[in-house]
Amino acid sequence: MGAASMMERPAANAPIEEWDAYLHLRDNPDGVTRELWYHEYGCGAWLVVTRNTLTHEVIKCELAEKVAAKAAKKTAGAAS
Numbered sequence: 696m697g698a699a700s701m702m703e704r705p706a707a708n709a710p711i712e713e714w715d716a717y718l719h720l721r722d723n724p725d726g727v728t729r730e731l732w733y734h735e736y737g738c739g740a741w742l743v744v745t746r747n748t749l750t751h752e753v754i755k756c757e758l759a760e761k762v763a764a765k766a767a768k769k770t771a772g773a774a775s
């Protein structure tokens with residue numbers, strides 16, 4: 696799908712430049728990267744896969760909903 700940072704969507708009223716970058720600009724990193732994967736022919740889950748693009752080693756695999764819940768909790772914690 697793309698980088699796991701796709702889960703960090705800009706606010707609806709964010710500047711057009713921010714939306715342009717979110718929708719169109721992609722990094723192509725070499726080394727360890729976090730990606731958003733969709734298990735289309737399996738259970739239909741969204742996953743955050745940490746892998747090395749040079750060695751193809753899969754380092755970590757997490758359910759995207761758990762990563763999002765953890766990020767939301769962190770944001771709520773920072774606000775209080």
Ligand SMILES: [Zn+2]
Binds near residue numbers: 734737738739
């Ligand atoms: Zn699955």
